[in-house]
Amino acid sequence: MMKIAMACDHGGFDYKEKLKSVLLKQGYEVTDYGCYSADSVDYPDMAYPCAKAVGNKEVDRGIVICGTGIGVSIVANKVEGVRCALVSDLFSAQATREHNDSNMLAMGGRVISEELMLEIAKVWLETPFSNDERHLRRIAKVTEIDHHR
Ligand code: RB5
Helix, strand or coil: CCEEEEEECCCCHHHHHHHHHHHHHCCCEEEECCCCCCCCCCHHHHHHHHHHHHHCCCCCEEEEEECCCHHHHHHHCCCCCCCEEECCCHHHHHHHHHHHCCCEEEEECCCCCHHHHHHHHHHHHHCCCCCCHHHHHHHHHHHHHHHCC
16 A cells, blocks of 8 residues: 655644544555644654655655645755645646646645545545656656756
8 A cells, every 4th residue: 555654833733633544444664754632833844754754665655634735845846756736726736737647736724625525635646647758757857956056
């Protein structure tokens, strides 16, 4: 079964807990990088180790949630090998898997409903990469940039 790393800050704590319990019930293996309560924390402290687990392939995918999803996505995209997509609609959830082969998903706990958050995660986790030549070419260019910074 797919291994998933998760992280959040206080702005995404409730959603992370909800999504984690749904994923565990579905049989996914989840590694939780915190936070572990709704107390105020600094999102890089959780998002960075979570993204490193994805970048070094300890896990297959990562899901990060903060208030807007922006802070955690900025952090995640600084880690080599990570392609983190900040998503708030179902079309993008599918498209970013098919086009970008995104390996991390960021969402905003203060932006979308809990129901939509669960739907986005489901679509994102279940949509395969298209493997289309044009998308492979574009991702290779992204990887090239990643290696040269
Ligand atoms: C925390 O108040 C908030 O800034 C954080 O959750 C996130 O939205 C940052 O991008």
